Structure formats: C-alpha cells, structure tokens
Amino acid sequence: MSGSETGSERPAPNLEAAVPTDDKRRAETLLRLFAAGRENSGATVMFHSAVSARQGLIPSEEKALDLLERHGPLTAKELAEHTGLAPASVTGLVDRLEAKEFVRRVKHPTDKRRVLVELNREKIAHLFAFFEEWARDIAAACEQFSTDELDTVIRFLEVMTEEQRKAAARLTG
Numbered sequence: 254m255s256g257s258e259t260g261s262e263r264p265a266p267n268l269e270a271a272v273p274t275d276d277k278r279r280a281e282t283l284l285r286l287f288a289a290g291r292e293n294s295g296a297t298v299m300f301h302s303a304v305s306a307r308q309g310l311i312p313s314e315e316k317a318l319d320l321l322e323r324h325g326p327l328t329a330k331e332l333a334e335h336t337g338l339a340p341a342s343v344t345g346l347v348d349r350l351e352a353k354e355f356v357r358r359v360k361h362p363t364d365k366r367r368v369l370v371e372l373n374r375e376k377i378a379h380l381f382a383f384f385e386e387w388a389r390d391i392a393a394a395c396e397q398f399s400t401d402e403l404d405t406v407i408r409f410l411e412v413m414t415e416e417q418r419k420a421a422a423r424l425t426g
Contacts, residue, residue: 318355327369355377
C-alpha cells in the first residue's frame with residue numbers, strides 16, 4: 254500500500270539539497286554515502302531489535318545493558334545522561350530491567366544516599382555470548398580492509414556519532 258492510498262503521503266527527504274553540486278563526483282559519492290548510511294542504520298536497528306527480542310527485551314533496554322557493560326555501574330541520572338532519556342523514562346527502564354533480573358540496584362560505595370544500577374552478569378551471559386560470535390564475524394569481514402582503511406572508518410564513525418548525538422539533542426532539547 255503506498256502513502257497516497259493511506260492518506261498519509263509525505264515527501265521524501267530531499268538529501269540532494271544538502272549536497273554541494275560544484276564537484277559532481279563528490280556529490281554522487283555523498284549521495285551514495287547517505288544511501289549506505291540509511292541501509293546500515295536500518296540493518297542496525299533490526300539487528301538490535303532481533304537481539305533484544307531473543308532476550309525478552311526492547312531495544313532501549315538492550316542498549317542500557319550495553320552502556321552498563323561499557324561504563325560499569327551507573328546512577329539513574331548518569332543513565333539518563335548517556336541515553337538522552339528523561340529521568341522518569343530511565344526509572345521505568347531500570348524497573349523493567351530489574352524485574353527481568355538483568356540489573357540490580359545497589360548502594361553507592363561512598364554516598365549511601367545514591368543508588369547505582371549494576372549488571373547481573375549471570376543473567377546477561379547468554380546475551381554477551383551472542384555478541385562475541387557477532388564480533389568474530391565482523392573481524393572476519395574486516396579482513397578485506399587494510400589497517401589504515403579501518404582507521405579511516407573509525408574516524409568517520411566517531412565524527413558521525415557526534416553529529417548524530419547533536420541531532421538527537423536538537424530533537425529532545
């Protein structure tokens with residue numbers, strides 16, 4: 254069913270308007286980059302949705318577990334800062350993860366008024382085992398690129414991640 258059949262027809266984003274036209278090859282490359290980025294973004298969302306569903310989670314819960322794995326125990330305020338979610342949303346997120354036994358609330362070691370959210374490592378072992386398999390697949394796929402090419406990809410991803418964070422902040426701020 255097309256958009257016009259549902260009555261919700263919206264124009265597609267005009268990405269070409271954002272591309273300088275004085276260098277045809279660069280313009281074509283940027284448009285290919287936009288297309289590849291959209292494909293990658295969609296695949297990433299679907300991948301994390303599938304991983305989450307396998308564990309009985311929703312994607313925001315799975316990403317919160319990832320943050321806790323990378324940063325260690327965090328307060329709800331710190332989780333809100335890392336995720337961009339409102340504090341009330343983070344409270345609900347932590348409540349759900351605690352009910353599913355993926356995390357637990359513990360007293361802060363130096364400030365008894367504060368509470369940390371920490372991973373239940375036994376519960377998430379299956380989730381991490383899946384990502385270890387995925388990492389082997391990615392490492393094998395990266396064999397087709399030189400180390401210098403991978404360094405360029407890393408630099409690109411770091412810049413694009415920061416731009417995406419800024420865009421998200423504009424939407425939520």
